[in-house]
Amino acid sequence: MANFNIDAVKERTFQAIVIGSGMSGSWAAKELCEHGVKTLVIERGRDVKHIKDYPTTNMLPYEFEHRGQIPLEVQKENPIVSRCYAFREDAAHFFVKDKEHPYVQEKPFDWIRGYQVGGKSLLWARQVQRWSDFDFEGPARDGFAVDWPIRYKDIAPWYSHVEKFAGVSGNKDGLPHLPDGEFLPGFPLNVVERYFQDQLKAHYGGSRHMILARCAHITGNLDYYAQQGRAKCQSRNLCQRGCPFGGYFSANASTLPWAEKTGNMTLRTNAVVHSIIYDEEKGKATGVRIVDTQSKEMEEYFADVIFVNGSALNTNLILLNSTSNRFPNGLGNDNGLLGKFVAFHNYRAGISAEYHGHLEYTTQGGRPTSGYFPRFRNVFKQETDFLRGYAAGFSANRGVYPEQGGVGMHLKENLLNPDQYGPWRVGSHMMGETIPKESNYVALDPNQKDEWGIPLLRVNVDYDDNDEKMVKDYLEQMTEMFEKAGFTNIQTRDDRRAPGLDIHEMGGVRMGRDPKTSLLNANHQLHAVPNVYVTDGASMTSTATQNPSLTYMAFAARAAHHAMKTFG
Numbered sequence: 001m002a003n004f005n006i007d008a009v010k011e012r013t014f015q016a017i018v019i020g021s022g023m024s025g026s027w028a029a030k031e032l033c034e035h036g037v038k039t040l041v042i043e044r045g046r047d048v049k050h051i052k053d054y055p056t057t058n059m060l061p062y063e064f065e066h067r068g069q070i071p072l073e074v075q076k077e078n079p080i081v082s083r084c085y086a087f088r089e090d091a092a093h094f095f096v097k098d099k100e101h102p103y104v105q106e107k108p109f110d111w112i113r114g115y116q117v118g119g120k121s122l123l124w125a126r127q128v129q130r131w132s133d134f135d136f137e138g139p140a141r142d143g144f145a146v147d148w149p150i151r152y153k154d155i156a157p158w159y160s161h162v163e164k165f166a167g168v169s170g171n172k173d174g175l176p177h178l179p180d181g182e183f184l185p186g187f188p189l190n191v192v193e194r195y196f197q198d199q200l201k202a203h204y205g206g207s208r209h210m211i212l213a214r215c216a217h218i219t220g221n222l223d224y225y226a227q228q229g230r231a232k233c234q235s236r237n238l239c240q241r242g243c244p245f246g247g248y249f250s251a252n253a254s255t256l257p258w259a260e261k262t263g264n265m266t267l268r269t270n271a272v273v274h275s276i277i278y279d280e281e282k283g284k285a286t287g288v289r290i291v292d293t294q295s296k297e298m299e300e301y302f303a304d305v306i307f308v309n310g311s312a313l314n315t316n317l318i319l320l321n322s323t324s325n326r327f328p329n330g331l332g333n334d335n336g337l338l339g340k341f342v343a344f345h346n347y348r349a350g351i352s353a354e355y356h357g358h359l360e361y362t363t364q365g366g367r368p369t370s371g372y373f374p375r376f377r378n379v380f381k382q383e384t385d386f387l388r389g390y391a392a393g394f395s396a397n398r399g400v401y402p403e404q405g406g407v408g409m410h411l412k413e414n415l416l417n418p419d420q421y422g423p424w425r426v427g428s429h430m431m432g433e434t435i436p437k438e439s440n441y442v443a444l445d446p447n448q449k450d451e452w453g454i455p456l457l458r459v460n461v462d463y464d465d466n467d468e469k470m471v472k473d474y475l476e477q478m479t480e481m482f483e484k485a486g487f488t489n490i491q492t493r494d495d496r497r498a499p500g501l502d503i504h505e506m507g508g509v510r511m512g513r514d515p516k517t518s519l520l521n522a523n524h525q526l527h528a529v530p531n532v533y534v535t536d537g538a539s540m541t542s543t544a545t546q547n548p549s550l551t552y553m554a555f556a557a558r559a560a561h562h563a564m565k566t567f568g
């Protein structure tokens with residue numbers, strides 16, 4: 001700071017700083033800016049403006065040089081990101097390539113990242129299920145991790161707040177363990193999905209459900225969303241390219257332009273946060289150090305309140321790298337637990353089958369969501385030899401394998417010939433809760449640094465015996481349900497994928513009641529540095545089974561309102 005003049009310091013001083021402009025950071029920014037707080041959003045990647053910077057959004061399949069595929073050479077150079085189903089030619093420009101941002105895998109971990117304005121909110125699959133008290137009470141009930149310092153009632157109004165603004169479609173299902181929200185009309189389930197629902201009712205008497213998965217797509221209340229410049233989802237199913245209609249929620253289409261419109265947001269792109277500045281005399285954090293990705297110069301920015309939303313593992317990295325005399329092992333890390341108790345979702349298992357009924361129907365057109373099995377294992381009581389349980393996706397599609405010969409009218413007739421439609425294909429994939437453990441951790445590499453002088457992250461995260469038992473149970477239970485429904489040619493798989501590919505990494509800066517065993521309090525403030533808030537996946541004490549981003553967004557909005565008290 002020695003060479004800063006007072007004006008320069010003033011120019012670099014804000015009321016709040018938000019690190020990361022993705023799913024969760026953009027919510028903190030929106031809430032703060034909307035309520036008059038001068039906020040600097042710092043983003044390591046480039047700017048991505050809604051519509052203008054979606055280069056592939058309206059491209060037709062034949063306009064892609066490789067017809068949508070990633071060339072083998074690129075796959076070989078990028079084995080980690082190539083394992084992500086959405087890393088295809090139409091969206092590859094929104095993913096981090098392996099070599100550009102290395103990290104150290106003490107054990108295999110596929111870290112999938114999106115370093116640009118909007119983060120991974122451009123790429124996500126938009127599945128948004130609420131948590132319930134069966135999740136928040138999980139660690140205390142089942143004796144793992146630490147008790148969450150909050151319960152469903154604390155977060156429920158914030159789920160509503162986020163759902164209304166983001167736009168979430170779904171049905172009111174009335175399930176205590178998957179609470180209903182502020183839903184726009186749901187997309188229809190098809191005839192075989194409805195058939196399977198009925199089969200579950202008939203065979204399991206209401207103890208197992210397959211419902212429509214709630215997803216962050218606009219399907220109604222169009223005037224309200226027009227204020228954001230967003231329109232109804234067109235079911236194009238090209239979401240990962242960025243949606244020119246703003247039909248699904250992304251930071252780029254929704255929260256960031258809203259924050260910008262207030263005139264209170266300043267966006268600093270191409271700026272990697274190196275660390276948070278802790279002032280020993282004041283006993284609080286006073287700003288952040290960034291490295292400009294182009295010039296490689298270090299700069300400092302100052303604020304009263306700092307939100308860390310770099311995505312779970314990057315948030316851990318930033319805090320671990322924020323050392324001072326007071327915090328030699330990372331900001332707020334008095335108990336040595338920073339970086340530990342990292343967990344994820346177990347997506348290893350899947351099942352597929354055929355169904356030869358309802359052949360008089362077929363499916364047409366796209367739909368941006370699918371069916372969803374809320375957790376049914378160990379919900380109301382412990383019933384298996386493993387802890388917790390799994391949710392699962394479910395969908396049915398009519399296979400169409402027509403003769404593709406001919407041109408013009410002949411080709412059209414071939415393609416539309418109903419005799420050439422195959423049976424229905426049904427499938428499901430597992431989404432298992434994993435148990436956070438001290439032995440699953442991230443840490444800074446003592447020797448290796450990235451090109452901005454920031455230590456590389458070492459990742460040491462693995463499955464355990466509980467996960468193995470859960471995979472086995474999922475495959476057994478799904479096979480049983482598929483058989484009962486009359487599905488045939490059932491194929492099960494355990495692809496043994498590494499953790500990380502679920503893209504639901506969580507923990508390391510967990511919430512809790514006791515500063516001796518947790519890093520954050522019930523308001524997402526570091527116990528030891530209360531003007532620093534963490535509201536992304538790093539804050540998660542346990543993982544539940546639900547896709548987590550809705551919870552991060554609700555946490556960010558709630559914590560932003562708490563932080564506003566600082567400003568009177």
Ligand SMILES: Cc1cc2nc3c(=O)[nH]c(=O)nc-3n(C[C@H](O)[C@H](O)[C@H](O)COP(=O)(O)OP(=O)(O)OC[C@H]3O[C@@H](n4cnc5c(N)ncnc54)[C@H](O)[C@@H]3O)c2cc1C
Nearest residue numbers: 020022023024044115119120125126127273310311547549
């Ligand atoms: C293909 C795919 C499908 C998914 N599907 C779903 C789904 O259906 N449902 C669901 O809930 N979740 C889903 N996810 C996960 C979801 O995208 C993440 O949970 C969510 O984006 C996390 O929000 P975040 O704010 O923590 O991180 P991000 O959205 O990744 O944003 C973090 C931002 O911080 C920036 N940043 C990082 N480090 C620094 C630094 N040092 N300095 C400055 N800036 C920094 C990054 O560049 C990024 O812009 C999916 C993800 C992918 C990729």
